[in-house]
Amino acid sequence: MIFQVDFKSGKPVYLQLVDQVRYAAASGALKAGEPLPSIRPLSEQLRLNRNTVAKAYTELESVGVIETIPGKGCFLKENNSPFTQKVRDKLLAAKIDEALVTAYQLRVDSPAFLALAAERVEYFERKNAKATPEKQQIPTEEPLWTPTTPSSTSANSNGGLESWTPLTD
Numbered sequence: 001m002i003f004q005v006d007f008k009s010g011k012p013v014y015l016q017l018v019d020q021v022r023y024a025a026a027s028g029a030l031k032a033g034e035p036l037p038s039i040r041p042l043s044e045q046l047r048l049n050r051n052t053v054a055k056a057y058t059e060l061e062s063v064g065v066i067e068t069i070p071g072k073g074c075f076l077k078e079n080n081s082p083f084t085q086k087v088r089d090k091l092l093a094a095k096i097d098e099a100l101v102t103a104y105q106l107r108v109d110s111p112a113f114l115a116l117a118a119e120r121v122e123y124f125e126r127k128n129a130k131a132t133p134e135k136q137q138i139p140t141e142e143p144l145w146t147p148t149t150p151s152s153t154s155a156n157s158n159g160g161l162e163s164w165t166p167l168t169d
Contacts, residue, residue: 001030001037005046013048017056022065025076028128032078036066 003020005013024030036042039057043050057074060066066074103113 003037003042003046005048014052014056014059017053018059018065021056021060021076025065025079027124028130030076032076034076035072036074036076038073 001021001024003017005016007013009016021030021036030036036057037045039050039053042048043053046053057066057068061068061074064077067077068074100113108116
């Protein structure tokens with residue numbers, strides 16, 4: 001997994017790492033049981049303080065995305081939400097509301113917003129369908145949109161609103 005950090009985004013670096021792991025898990029780029037890079041090598045590669053990477057991993061572990069096995073490392077957990085369906089629906093509704101507010105501010109009309117949402121669902125489904133238990137290079141085709149850092153800098157790491165930026169040549 002390749003991490004990218006944007007120091008100018010205004011979002012804390014550890015939350016950028018958290019979002020990238022969550023995105024990789026949701027898209028199928030990381031499968032349950034796959035190891036994450038060790039803290040020290042990752043911090044050296046990204047030129048970050050080890051505590052920053054450790055904080056990101058601690059946050060991921062606290063929300064149930066990864067598990068740490070002493071002496072072995074950090075691994076992606078199976079996606080078994082500890083929340084009831086009602087709580088999950090409420091959390092998701094809040095994120096959808098944030099996306100709608102952002103769409104309104106960007107003057108994106110309802111049909112365009114729904115088309116983009118349907119496109120993203122199809123994209124994630126394609127990526128998950130192509131993923132196999134062995135680690136492969138995904139995707140084989142260029143996505144129409146790539147994730148960027150969210151414009152809000154909320155300290156809530158339970159899935160900050162992601163914005164999408166068109167690819168340019």
